[in-house]
Amino acid sequence: MTTELRVLAPEQWDTMFDRIERAFTGAPESPEGRAQWRRVSEPGRMLTAWDGDELVGTAGAFSFRMTLPGGAPAAVSGVTMVSVQPTHRRRGVLTSMMRRQLDDFRDRGEPFAVLTASEPAIYGRYGYGIASRQLSGTVDTDRVVLHAPQGVEQVRFRLLPAAEALGACERIYAELVPARAGMLARQPGWETQAVVDAPGERGGAGPLLCVLAETDGEVRGYARYSTTSRWSPAGPQGSVNLKEVSALDPVTYAALWRYLAGIDLTSTIAFRNLPVDDPLVHLVSDPRRCTLGFRDALHLRVLDVGAALSARSYAAPVDVVLAVEDAFRPEDSGTWRLTGDAKGASCERTTDAAELVVPVAQLGAAYLGDASLRSMAGAGFVRELRPGALAEASAAFRTDTAPWLPHGF
Known part of the structure; x- marks a missing residue:
């Protein structure tokens, strides 16, 4: 056809x-x-x-x-x-x-492209790899206590319709973007994406609200959420449907979670998208009373190996020759020498013998620091040709903070 x-x-x-x-x-x-x-x-x-x-x-x-x-x-x-x-x-x-x-x-x-996938199996054949994941789950607030670090009692809250708090939330978001790989700076028009709240799509929940957390009059964090009312013969069993929670410091973050856990007539907080290393798992008193799960989020496709690997920094010194295999775009296959550290990197084509063989989808999966090259080697995707090359590259690619995509597109 x-x-x-x-x-x-x-x-x-x-x-x-x-x-x-x-x-x-x-x-x-x-x-x-x-x-x-x-x-x-x-x-x-x-x-x-x-x-x-x-x-x-x-x-x-x-x-x-x-x-x-x-x-x-x-x-x-x-x-x-x-x-x-x-x-x-x-x-x-x-x-x-x-x-x-x-x-x-x-x-x-x-040098690269990204997407979110309705069906992840589709895009691997085009060279996309899963580069970040998201944490979803629920917290049983009838049985879980949230940790209260020193200072949470000084945090004050203001509750507004979500659209009215947009400016304050965007300032917080913009300050957080450089701190975590995979986050997207808001382009014009995208600031309203998070507050679209069509009544017909609420699924029985109330309107989208935003609570601003303030210390000494300064907004330091926010949470966007709605609530769903449920009752049983034993009493109220409503749910807090958390859409987004962000803060500039640990005390404000803990205070926001304590606020959410204390909303009247609710017994559950449900969330769909937190970083996989979110502090929540340490704030709760009993993780067994939380249902936690992971799913793929951002898929990344490397297009220009040299430019892509030169653009990021590395957690540990690395000097390794990578043979990148690109079945969908074979003209982009080749061998590159990557040298770099926490201060920067260079990646140039080379005729030197390859030390590590990485398919382009697995390179995309490792690029933001979430997926481990060593783990993918254990699955048979990445092949080590020089002893020690895998350990060196795997340590260098990882990041201290897990990458995260805060919203879809």
Whole structure:
């Protein structure tokens, strides 16, 4: 089958979004949500596939700046709105869009791309690896006590509708972005993404609220949440549905969790996206009363090995020759010498003998410091050719703070 790939014309945006909703098979987006996606969309970065005059595939991108290990920001394309109509599955439409899209990213001079996956198994074959994870779960606040470090009693709270607290929350968020790899700096329009609160999509919960935590009149943290009312013969069993919690210091962070645990008529805090090394696991008195789980979050695809590995810093000194295998883009396969430490790095093509063989998807998985090269070697993906090279590289790539994607796209 022959399909034509075209950049989306602005007047075709609603048709494109209709097709995406049909491909994902769920209920249509609320008018509020649809308006937000239109606000942040970049039509010139939306690729569409056409069979004659029928739109059969979509693959878009957002222009982001992402924190790298070491704190440096880098331009990155965030792949989004990928869909193929059910009439055109298994005909190469997705592969053709992925190939064209990666070519476009490389032409923009971006050394890597990122995405979140509706089905993670799809994107490994295009060279994406799982580069960060997220922690989800519940806290049984009837049985769990939250630790109270010295100073929590001095923290004061203000409760507002989420949209009214937007400015204060964005200041906190911006200050936190450089501290953790994988975080995305807010681009214009994205600041309102977190406060879209369509009544028809609340699932029985109340409106989205925001509590600001203040010390000496200064906002030091916030939590966005809603509550769901539930009752049993024994009494109230409501839930706090935590959307986001952030703070600039440990005392404020603990105070926010104690506030959430103390909301009247609730017995559970449910959350979907915290860093995997979040302090919560140490704040709770009984982790067995918390249901905790992990899932993939950010998937990363290295496009320019030299530029990507030179852009970040490394936790330990490293000098290793990497043979990177790229089955989807074999022209990008090759051998590079990586030298670096906590102050910076260089990565250049070389004719030296390879010391470590890394497929490009596994390089993407290791890039932000979450996945261990040693662990992936244990699974048979990474191969050591020089004794000691694996231990050296694995220690260098890891980060003290786990990478984290605070919101989807």
